[in-house]
Amino acid sequence: MSIVVAGAGIGGLTTALSLHAAGVGDVTVLEAAAAFRPLGVGLNILPNAVRELAELGLLEELSKVSVPTGSLGYYNRHGQLIWHEPRGRAAGYRWPQLSIHRGRLQAVLADAVRERLGPDAIVDDSRVEDFEQLPDGRVRVRHAAAGGASHTEADALIGADGIRSAVRAALHPAEGPPPWNGLIVWRGTTWASPFLDGHTMIIAGDDRRRAVVYPMSGPRPQDGAVLINWAVARAARPGETIETADWNRSVAPDEFLGDFTDLDFDWLDVPALIRTSDEAFIYPMVDRDPLPRWTHGAVTLLGDAAHAMYPMGSNGATQAIMDARVLARELALRPDPRAALAGYETARLSALTELHKSTRRRGPEVVIDLAHQRAPAGFRTADEVFPGTELHDISADFARLGGFDPDLVNHRASYSVDARTADAPTADVGTEALA
Ligand SMILES: Cc1cc2nc3c(=O)[nH]c(=O)nc-3n(C[C@H](O)[C@H](O)[C@H](O)COP(=O)(O)OP(=O)(O)OC[C@H]3O[C@@H](n4cnc5c(N)ncnc54)[C@H](O)[C@@H]3O)c2cc1C
Numbered sequence: 450m451s452i453v454v455a456g457a458g459i460g461g462l463t464t465a466l467s468l469h470a471a472g473v474g475d476v477t478v479l480e481a482a483a484a485f486r487p488l489g490v491g492l493n494i495l496p497n498a499v500r501e502l503a504e505l506g507l508l509e510e511l512s513k514v515s516v517p518t519g520s521l522g523y524y525n526r527h528g529q530l531i532w533h534e535p536r537g538r539a540a541g542y543r544w545p546q547l548s549i550h551r552g553r554l555q556a557v558l559a560d561a562v563r564e565r566l567g568p569d570a571i572v573d574d575s576r577v578e579d580f581e582q583l584p585d586g587r588v589r590v591r592h593a594a595a596g597g598a599s600h601t602e603a604d605a606l607i608g609a610d611g612i613r614s615a616v617r618a619a620l621h622p623a624e625g626p627p628p629w630n631g632l633i634v635w636r637g638t639t640w641a642s643p644f645l646d647g648h649t650m651i652i653a654g655d656d657r658r659r660a661v662v663y664p665m666s667g668p669r670p671q672d673g674a675v676l677i678n679w680a681v682a683r684a685a686r687p688g689e690t691i692e693t694a695d696w697n698r699s700v701a702p703d704e705f706l707g708d709f710t711d712l713d714f715d716w717l718d719v720p721a722l723i724r725t726s727d728e729a730f731i732y733p734m735v736d737r738d739p740l741p742r743w744t745h746g747a748v749t750l751l752g753d754a755a756h757a758m759y760p761m762g763s764n765g766a767t768q769a770i771m772d773a774r775v776l777a778r779e780l781a782l783r784p785d786p787r788a789a790l791a792g793y794e795t796a797r798l799s800a801l802t803e804l805h806k807s808t809r810r811r812g813p814e815v816v817i818d819l820a821h822q823r824a825p826a827g828f829r830t831a832d833e834v835f836p837g838t839e840l841h842d843i844s845a846d847f848a849r850l851g852g853f854d855p856d857l858v859n860h861r862a863s864y865s866v867d868a869r870t871a872d873a874p875t876a877d878v879g880t881e882a883l884a
Contacts, residue, residue, distance in 0.1 A: 450473055450474065450475065450604045450605070450780065450786060451474075451475040451476075451477075451602075451603040451604050451605075452468060452473065452475065452476045452477070452603055452604065452605050452606075452607060452780065452786075453477050453479060453577075453588075453590050453601055453603040453605070453606050453607070454476065454477070454478045454479070454606075454607045454609055455479055455577040455590070455606065455607065455608050455609060455610040455614075455615065455616050455754075456478070456479075456480060456481075456577075456608070456609040456610035456611055456614075456752075456754070457478045457479075457480035457482075457485075457555075457559060457562075457571050457573075458555065458609060458610075458611055458752065458753075458769070459551070459554060459555060459558065459752065459765075459766045459769050459770065460609040460751050460752025460753070460754075460769030460770070460772060460773050461478055461480075461607070461609035461610070461751075461752070461773075462478065462555065462558035462559055462561075462562055462571075463501070463502075463505075463558060463769065463770045463773035463774070464476075464607055464609060464751060464772075464773040464776060464777060465478050465562045465566060465570060465571075466505050466507075466558065466561055466562055466565065466566075466773075467501075467505065467773050467774050467776075467777030467778075467864075468777045468780060468781070469562075469565050469566050470505060470777070470865065470866070470868065471777050471778065471780070471781035471865070471866035471868055472781060472866070472868025473777065473780050473781050475603075476566060476570060477570065477572060477601065477603075478562065478570060478571045478572065479572050479575040479576075479577050479590070479592050479601075480571055480572065480573050480574075480575060481574075481575065481576035481577070481610070482573060482574070483573055483574040483595070484573055484574075485555075485556070485559060485573070486552070487550070487551075487552020487553060487555065487556055488551065488552055488555075488696060488697060489550070489551030489552055489555075489696060490550065490551065490636045490637060490638050490678050490680075490730065491548060491549065491550055491551065491636075491638065491663065491665045491678030492548075492549065492551050492554070492760075492763070492765060492766050493518060493546060493547065493548050493549075493650065493663070493763035493766075493767075494546065494547045494549065494554070494763070494766055494767055494770065495546055495763050495764075495767040495851070495853045496537055496542035496543075496544040496545065496546050496853060496855075496858050497767065497771060497851075497852055497853040497857075497858045498766065498767040498768075498770035498771055499511075499537075499544040499545055499546065499547055500543070500544045500858060501770050501771065501773075501774045501864065502770065503544055504863060504864070504865045505561070506561075507557060507558070507561060508544075510557050510561075511547060511549065511554070511557055512545075512547075514549060514550070514553040514554075514557065514666075515547040515548060515549035515553070515554075515665065516547070516548045516549075516647075516648060516663075516664050516665055516666060516667065516675075517537050517538065517545035517546065517547060517548075517648060518536045518537055518545070518546040518547065518548045518648060518649075518650055518663065519535065519536060519537060519538075519539045519646065519648030519649060520533060520534065520535050520536055520539060520646070520648065520649045520650070521533070521534055521536050521649070521650045521651075521652070522645075522649060522650070522651045522652070523651075523652050523653070523813075523814070523816050523817055523820075524651060524652070524653035524654075524714070524817075525653070525654075525655065525817065525820045525821060525824070525827060525828075526653065526654055526655040526658070526711065526712070526821070527714075527827040528653065528712075528714030528715065528716065528717075529827050529828060529831075530831065531816050531817065531820045531831045531835070531840070532816055532831065532835075532840040532844065534844055536650070540855060541855045541859075542855050542858055542859060543858070543859050544858070546763075548650065548663045548664060548665050548678065549665060550638070550665055550676070550678075551766070554766065559571060574594045574595055575592045575593075575594050576592055576593050576594070576615070577590060577591070577592045577606075577608075577610060577615050577616060578591045578592060578593055578598070578615055579591050579615065579619040580606055580616070580619060580748060582745075582746045582747060582748065583602070586604075586746070586747060586786075586787060587602055587603065587604055587747060588602070588603055588604075588605065588606045588746070588747040588748055589601070589602050590602070590603065590606050603747075604747065604786045605747045605748070605749070605780070605786040605787075605789075605790060606747060606748045606749075607749060607750075607751055607776065608620075608748065608749065608750045608751065608754045608755075609750075609751045609752050609754060609769070609773075610754050611752070611753045611754060611757075612627055612694060612735065612736075612737060612753045612754070612757040613626075613627070613694065614750065614753070614754035616748065616750060616754060617737075617740075617750055617754050617755075620745055620748070620750070621740070624738075626693070626694070626735075627694050627735035627736060627737055627757065628735060628736065628737075628738065629691070629694075629733045629734065629735050630734050630735070630736075630759070630809075631684055631685050631734075632682045632683065632684055632685065632733075632734035633682065633683060633684075633685050633689070633691060633705075633731065633732075633733060633734070634680055634681070634682040634731070634732045634733070634734055634760070635680065635681050635682075635700065635705050635723075635729050635730065635731050635732075636678075636679070636680040636729065636730050636732065637678075637679055637680075637702070637722075637723065637726040637727070637728060637729035637730065638665070638676055638677065638678055638679070638726060638727070638728075639676075639677050639679065639722045639723075639725050639726040639727070640669070640674040640675070640676055640677070641674055641675070641677050641721070641722055641725065642673070642674060642675075643664060643668065643673075643675045644662075644664075644677075644716060644717045645716060645717070647664060647675065648664070649663070650662070650663035651663070651717065652814060652817065653712060653714070653719070653817070654712075654817050654821075655817065655818075655821040655825070656817075656818050656821045656822065657683055657684050658681070658682065658683045658708065658709065658712075659680075659681065659682045659683075659814070659817070660679065660680070660681045660709065660712050660719045661678075661679070661680045661681075662677060662678070662679045662680075662717065662719065662722065663677070663678055664676065664677050664678075665677070665678050677722060679719065679722045679723065679726070680760070681705070681708075681709050681712075681719070681723065682734060683705075683708050683709075691731065691732070691733040694732065694733055694735045695732075696730065696732060697730065698730060698731050698732070699728050699729065699730050699731075700729055700730070700731045701729070702723045702724055702726055702729050705723075705729075705731075706720060706723050706724060709723060734759055734760075735757070735759075736757050736758050736759050736805070736808070736809070737753075737756065737757040739756065739801075739802045739805050739806075740755070740756075740798075742794065742798075743755045743793075743794050743797075743798060744790040744791050744793065744794040746787055746790075747786060747787055747790070748790075749776070749790040749793060749794065751769065751772045751773060751776060752765075752768070752769030752772055752773075753765065753769065755772065755798075755801070756768065756801045756802075756804075756805055758804070758805050758808040759808045759809070759812075761808045761811065761812040761813075761814055762807075762808065762812040762813055762814075762847055762851060764804065764808070764851055767851070767853075768801065768804070768851075771797075771852065772793075772797055774864040775793055775796050775797055775864060776789075776790075776793040777864075777866070778864045778865075778866055779792040779793045779796070780793075781866040781868075782866060800850075800852065803850055804850045804851055807847060807850050812847055813843055813844055813847040815843065816835075816840060816843055819834075819835070820834060820835075823835075
């Protein structure tokens with residue numbers, strides 16, 4: 450079976466590795482970028498997806514370039530703790546949650562693809578433009594490079610080409626750019642002293658602003674500083690717009706620092722992190738509207754191309770990895786690629802749509818809005834403003850929606866397929882939703 454994957458991002462590369470591990474032979478990844486550059490800043494991979502990367506034999510390599518996230522704390526604008534919970538192994542998962550630079554994650558995946566599938570498995574400078582479904586059930590993919598346009602025919606095309614996916618645009622030509630919710634996000638990294646216990650992610654703010662901060666490295670030998678990822682967001686002012694959702698648009702910290710100077714707590718100085726960062730990037734808070742279908746014949750969508758969500762609850766890379774594993778399993782176990790792509794959609798789409806809806810209601814970060822509405826001047830303890838089990842329930846509901854409830858992650862069957870027995874049909878493939 451021949452598969453073309455559009456996009457060598459997190460989802461596309463994990464798809465290639467998973468197909469190879471499952472014995473699906475002929476996989477080509479077409480990447481628009483002319484050469485690999487470790488782009489982006491930090492992201493988190495939840496334990497359900499770390500389990501999948503571990504099953505691909507990558508956990509040791511990833512552990513060298515990441516930090517296991519040990520806990521997550523939500524704070525109000527005064528730096529008072531609203532909710533704190535253990536994460537990863539500390540929360541009873543058999544796998545850690547990882548804080549990692551996106552570029553490092555992508556490099557580990559790309560190196561593994563080249564080593565396992567061959568040096569030519571990823572074709573750089575190859576932008577997928579559109580495709581044609583052929584009468585024999587195959588697909589002809591048109592792609593452009595500096596040297597001109599060319600075609601590749603395959604049994605299936607996987608559109609893993611991100612939030613501005615060309616494959617999605619070919620399926621939905623009237624859709625237009627990703628919708629913006631009116632928030633602007635600035636992101637960056639800074640070498641600084643560790644904060645709290647050195648393994649905590651914090652999210653702090655009020656009804657208008659957010660700061661998300663976590664470490665992505667251990668201490669460096671010369672001064673003990675760790676690489677800290679930070680992102681701050683606020684509502685745009687009237688008339689303030691961002692033209693395109695470009696992950697790499699850099700800006701000077703002075704341009705936005707003034708809106709976050711009060712987020713200086715006795716346990717973490719957010720404005721100091723911004724002020725001393727090497728580089729900062731601006732990005733509009735955009736997502737994609739949910740689609741009723743991802744699969745059309747021999748073509749499907751995966752990761753952000755299928756279900757881009759606001760960066761909330763660590764689901765971007767996590768769900769792209771889960772998509773890749775479920776899709777590869779389907780392709781390995783079903784002889785008809787079209788049936789496999791349909792089975793993948795059945796397994797994933799409705800649950801992802803529910804998760805997506807939750808992120809539009811601010812997901813688990815809603816506790817920060819609620820704290821601000823109920824006690825704008827602050828509180829002595831969060832119990833005063835959150836009675837009973839409300840905070841626990843918000844967190845547990847989101848874990849269930851995202852398929853990362855500890856019991857499920859620890860005990861569900863593996864998605865790995867033994868390449869030697871991959872032709873054995875299975876009745877239950879495609880029924881596990883987000884597991
Ligand atoms: C440059 C960049 C920086 C990012 N930085 C962050 C970050 O700091 N924090 C964060 O949480 N998320 C970041 N993201 C998004 C994050 O990677 C995704 O939300 C998540 O990992 C899901 O991955 P994905 O594989 O679906 O998409 P992506 O990781 O976006 O990968 C899509 C890939 O497809 C390629 N591509 C695009 N169009 C075409 C085409 N027509 N033909 C072929 N290839 C194409 C892109 O170059 C990219 O390599 C970034 C994405 C990109 C592309």
